[in-house]
Amino acid sequence: LRLIRHYLHSSRIDLSHINICSKMSITTALEFETENGKVNVMLRDIGSLEDFGPEKLSxxxxxxxxxxxxxxVFNWAGTRRYGTELAEAVFSHAKSRGKxxxxxxxxxxxxxxxxxxxLIKQVLQANFxxxxxxNENEAIFYASRLGFDLAQAGKPGFEELAIGSARTIAKHVKARVDLHTTSFSATFTGKNETIVPTFKVPVLRVTGAGDAWNAGNILGEILQLSDGARLMLANAVAAYYISNTAGRHPTRKELIKFCNKLKRRL
Structure with missing residues (x-):
């Protein structure tokens, strides 16, 4: 909790709902250079997170x-025993008791x-x-569970496979599907799709890029931006993080300055 307070020291953030369990969940990320760029391997001890379920909420x-x-809600994979029940309880309560x-x-x-x-039946396909x-791998996994035949898809590139997978998922769920990859991000609904390329920046790290992208995507959603503008904002937030020498996330002013610098390169 002291560590969280160190990084989230704003008085506008309520930390009273943080649940402290007996054993910390720890992730060790290893990053390697390959001919196709950086890749990461994540080693996890999920600790008490494994048993975290809806009954832990007050x-x-x-x-x-x-x-x-x-x-x-994030990290179903970490909440191994009750992750589906947790997401179902939280989302259904949010919709039935609020807006x-x-x-x-x-x-x-x-x-x-x-x-x-x-998980697919009780949460991903639910109305709430x-x-x-x-990301690409997650999209391919869920699409294969929903009948997307990888063998019949031929031998497309990984990006094309991710797009095909996201399209398949969008046909089987009521939610909007937002896909983030190293080279583009995209939004898919049953009727429309929007694809926006990522920014060309030096990649100093890859671990945490998806979290940064989610933050930008959620902000764009809150601001009610168009799909294209929202995806561009999310891409910019992630690009700032992966190219920042200190691994910092941007403030609003820093992000504007960063985007202006990228614009001058075009």
Whole structure:
């Protein structure tokens, strides 16, 4: 909690709902240079997160959920035992007791793949989910569970495979599907799609890029930007983070300055 307070020291942020469990969840990220750029390997000890479920939320937590404009749940893969139940409880409460927009990023589902079909049926295809955020690997995994035949898709490039997967998911869920990749980001609904290329910047790190992208995407959603503008904002937030020498996330002024610098390069 002291560490969180160190980084989130604004008086506008309420830390009273942080749940401190007995064993910390720890991730060690290893990054390697390859001929195709940087890749990361993540080693995890999920600790008490494995057993975190809806019963861990207090009455005050549920009240905060009901009052929130946006309710976001992350890391289904880490909440291995009760992740589906947690997302279902949080999102259904947000919709039944409030007017929240709901946002979900499951993280890599493969460590808990035996429960993925239950997650798809009870959460991803439910009416209470508004936005589903995915990277390439996650999109391909969920699409394969929804009938996307990788063999019949031929041998497309990885980017084309990710787009085809996201399109498949969008046909099977009610939520908007937001896809973020190293070379582009995209939004898919049952009727429309928008694709925006990422910014060309020096890649100093890759771990955490998806989290930065989600933050920009959510901000763009709050500001009610068009799909194209929202994706561009999310791409810019992620580009700033991966190219910043100190691994910092931008303030509003820093992001504007960063975007102006990128604009001059065009």
């Amino acid at each position: 009455h005050e937590d549920y009240e905060a959920i009901a009052k929130a404009d946006y309710v976001c 929240s927009r709901t946002y979900y990023d499951t993280a890599d589902p493969t460590p808990n793949k035996e429960k993925a079909d239950q 989910l508004d936005i589903l955020s995915l």
